[in-house]
Amino acid sequence: xxxxxxxxxxxxxxxxxxxxxxxxxxxxxxxxxxxxxxxxxxxxxxxxxxxxxxxxxxxxxxxxxxxxxxxxxxxxxxxxxxxxxxxxxxxxxxxxxx
Numbered sequence: 001x002x003x004x005x006x007x008x009x010x011x012x013x014x015x016x017x018x019x020x021x022x023x024x025x026x027x028x029x030x031x032x033x034x035x036x037x038x039x040x041x042x043x044x045x046x047x048x049x050x051x052x053x054x055x056x057x058x059x060x061x062x063x064x065x066x067x068x069x070x071x072x073x074x075x076x077x078x079x080x081x082x083x084x085x086x087x088x089x090x091x092x093x094x095x096x097x098x
Contacts, residue, residue, distance in 0.1 A: 021084055022077040033072015037064040 041064035042057055050059035058064070 029076025030073035034069035037068020
């Protein structure tokens with residue numbers, strides 16, 4: 001059992017889990033942030049009374065879509081990695097000291 005504990009401690013010091021979490025959450029954050037930004041653009045368009053062009057959901061779709069997608073693509077992986085690091089720093093995982 002001591003060999004397994006040593007193996008687990010050695011894997012906690014590697015960067016690979018962080019890269020895996022970042023790679024999996026990047027596309028989810030990018031597309032999720034873009035969809036939320038288009039929803040905000042649609043709400044802003046409804047409040048201002050703007051009629052969207054044919055085939056677009058909102059007036060300023062691209063003005064909201066690109067920044068929202070970039071914020072989501074950076075924000076979600078950052079938050080996931082920070083949560084992963086915090087859970088690994090506390091003794092016993094996320095349970096805290098008992």
